[in-house]
Amino acid sequence: MIVADLSQASRIRERRWVTQCALSRVCGCCAMSLERPVAFLGTGREVDRNAFHLPPMHVGCAEELRRTPGADPEWRLVTTSGFEFVRPDRDDPDPEPRFEPNSLVD
């Protein structure tokens, strides 16, 4: 079990870091290899759309991030085994890369 570590959490909105986490399969908060299930934090709208903007995380790291001061009170935690990484298109109304969980665990 990974101990929650938020050493990289300041980068979770950087596009480059998000892409790196998606492809290298590392946690956006601690930069260590992901574990199954993978956790995503998102607002209610993101959960409803099944499209998340924050990078994948360890469950422990995501829970810790949600507890930190300044965390979005709307964030909900979703766990999945796999996800699709979607790069934005030219005329995409959502210009940020996003994640679509494909095998929800919780």
Add this chain to the structure above:
Amino acid sequence: MAISDVQEYMHLTDEEIEQLGRELDAIRKEVEDSRGPKDAAYINRLIRIQRYLAIAGRLTLLVGVHDKRTRVPAAVTGATLLALHKILENMEIGHNVMHGQWDWMNDPEIHSSNWEWDTAQPAEQWKHSHNYVHHQFTNVLGYDNDIGYGILRMAREQRWSPVNLGQPVYNAMLATLFQWGVALHDLDIERIRKGEKDPKEMKRQLKQIFRKGRNQILKDYVVYPALAGPQWRTVMAANVGANLTRNLWSYVIIFCGHFPDGAMHFTEEEIEDETRAEWYLRQILGAANFEGGPLMHIMSGNLGYQIEHHLFPDLPSNRYGEISVKVKALCEKYDIPYTIGPLHKQYGQALRTIIKLSVPNSWTNSDKPEPPTPPQKRRRRSDSERPDRIRQLGAWSRGTSQERKAS
């Protein structure tokens, strides 16, 4: 020639590129929606076969080498079975599982975060050097470390130095010791040499490589030979043979993915503000396929469909064959080069590049295809025919490819 603007190089309009992107998205969606039990059965069956091959190989060596009459056939058979196991495990299973191709199955074992493959490089480092650095920056000079792996000069844009004269020798060494070359790949020795690598990260990676490498050596060159007692030398030789075979095969397959003549290189300008559709296009232009039957594709990790693998690295590899038919049709429709050829031809071109680029550019000619230039009318134009301003694409590219074909 490295491409700094794929769109301009291909003479496609914004709309054509976006339409190509939408059509590739549709292919992706179709596979995502249809993956299911048949695909899961495929990967489970392959993992079972791979394990049987490993058991059969180890047992053949342990039991068969003690009798003088069966020693040589057992050693050859055992080495062959082990080599097949390693090839299958590394290429069709390990590489693809680590891309997350099978994560959707929700199987705790067959998952990108849990799979540790039978080779010296730690899985975590592979997922960074390959999944991220290579797949995100495919064939972009100065970004993609797979362009020559820091050892070989593989593009004419890379500066020549007298050290490159030894390329044919370095290449032979890399092929022979491929798993160890791959093991050191993510360390990025060039950055270490320049003092740019974070010492803490380097130490952590070195520890991982040491631990994984030590276990590989213990398994193949200490424990299994020791189990054979007095015939330990025969078992060790067979294990060396199996590893060597895997090394040579995976080296050839990987070198055929991006080094044949048709695979293009790009400059960093190309990736600035790249959209999904432009990213797709770069993947098509930067990769090369080879032909083969179903068994050949399985044994090469379906990397004979390198173009499809680069377009959809996280879709199940057993679907690349069917995807390739559609991608090829799209390439024809949009007049995009689709590089494919027999394995010997693709590898031959890669080898020729290695040898040619061991000497300065002025001694040899480029083998890369020249950019497709549109037909030009050989007459002078009046002012009214000239565009008011030259946009990024140039006037010619404002028409669609259909219109161009018709003209």
